[in-house]
Amino acid sequence: MPTMSEQILSRVAGRPVRAGEVVTANVDLVMVHDSLAPGIIRILHNELGAERVWDPRRVAVVIDHVAPAASVQTAEKQQEVRRWVRAQGIPNLFDVGRGISHPVLVEEGLAQPGMLILGSDSHSTAYGCVGAFGTGMGSTDIALALATGKTWLRVPETIVARARGSFGFGVGPKDLALRAARLLRADGATYATIEWHGVEQLSVMERMTLATLSIEMGAKAGLIPPAGLDLTGPLVPTVDADAQYLQVVEIDLSQLEPQISAPHYVDNVADLSELGRVAVDVVYLGTCTNGHYEDMAVAAQILAGRRIAPGVRMIVVPASAQALHRAAADGTLATLLAAGATIGTPGCGACIGRHMGVLAPGEVCLFTGNRNFRGRMGSPEAQIYLASPAVAAATALTGYLTDPRSVVEGLPVTTGNGTVQAG
């Protein structure tokens, strides 16, 4: 019986397909972002000779990678992208401040269960949070999809990451994903899909944490069954009891400790308790992986009524305008500001090392994002540790890598979809 990937790819290929087959498929949605759009537009028109995109309603353009523009060059290129969007009659342009492509396309209802979504960004596995087969491709593949509405791909095998139990205090989806990276390693899911089972308790954006980090294990897609979400789409993929899997990894959430990924590889993961005292200069909460409302709320609960340590900069960049609005409306934002954090424009921020918090040589950053590669956020001599928003907040309080369980004893912390657990 078919895996989720086989169910979705059979729909878009127009015939039943199985893992290992190379298929040509109809694409439901193509996402293009500012960083690569100028090159994609050039390939589309100059190399492929296509004058129009195949279907403007199935294209979404997002200005998130350098938003707002950081230089004359980036400003000019964004201007070119806006003109192109108008000329092509593309209705879905999400401009500076709307947020990162991945949460925005979910919030806008453009990413739906059962779709095949291509993005010019490797974290396009994100759309798996609604049960869509999202995958990242390079500029030429994206230009071909824009010209034809089609792409080709090999139907992937599937690895299952199966969670059981519920998260303990101060532990959440980021810890689950980092533990999976520790087990599967950075190449363990190459050419495969990761299906995340046993995570129905998570909100859509918490599921996005798992889906975005799937690429850090090499995965082509990271799918979470959309059961329980009130979403409609062309197909609601389900977990079939008889589906064939390449591998199943089991993770007991109740035994999971806060995880940390140390420089300079995402799969260089340990229990936080295994590390010694590591002082940090910057705590950065943001990205499509962990810049969601839920992430700001977890941090605010830990920081409420307290101040971050002297000498630490805490930079919060919400993943989307909607997340920022929600945080502003319920006091989460005020709590973060009162604790000494600062807020940036919703978008990718310093995740690609281009602006809004670039690191200097020798600086140490606790980052809630998805990559700690050398030089990722600026200087190649900087050190980036990846961890959850709860670890980020606890670390901001003390100035060194800190287990959230050590600073919030007795305080209830919301985890999962509104579940409250006592400390």
Added chain:
Amino acid sequence: MARVWLFGPDINTDQIVPGRYAPYMLKDESELRRYPFIEHRPDFAASVRPGDIIVAGKNFGCGSSREYAPLALRMVGIGAIIAPLFARIFFRNALNLGIPCFTADLTSELTDGDEVELDLENGIITTGNGRSIHLPPPPLFLREVWAAGGIVPFYRQYGRFPGEVA
């Protein structure tokens, strides 16, 4: 003769071209040819010659979807990349740009700076002392894309995608 450039495992696209050196950030995009491995291996861009070969460990090209990473390698004329496992997006991008990639682990057979000859057609590397190393042939549909010079010329020539029945 081609020089062998040896790299370790898990070379990510930020190491090939950091995001700060993306065409998006440059005044003149042709500058990109100066930036492959700008921080990871600063001597590379200055001394690489057309036809040179990259021999790397597993998971070459992991990370970002940035096509400008293999594009920078094409701009300096890299003749082939040989690694036991390629990250998926990088492999696809390299294929699309017409850069031959062979799946083989030669990291213990060749050393950095070796001068070798690559017979691309037959997938044979001949080392300086005359030893032949046979590379596993990629699937036919991939070789067809390389032969066409990349996915754009392939699509324009055949009007279909790789693997699709003509």
